[in-house]
Amino acid sequence: REPFIASWKGRIAPGQISHEVASNLDLFPTLAAVATAPLPSNTIFDGRDLSPVLFEGKSRPVRDHFYYHQGECRALR
DSSP, X not given: OOOOOOOOTTTSOTTOOOOXXXXXXXXHHHHHHHTTOOOOTTSOOSOOOOXXXXXXXXXXXXXXXXXXXXXXXXXXX
């Protein structure tokens, strides 16, 4: 587990703390959503858009499984 700090004046509330589990795989879909760039529909992305967590303080959609990788699959939660 590693901390993640996000700051965006006027968009992310100061002092907001979330205990949601996320992955670096979530960065691409999140940045695409923030940029209003559509993701290709013919590709499956493992990451999820975190913008509701960052901007609205909501919980992220529940995943059935969460895989931890370090070159290979190390754990399944």
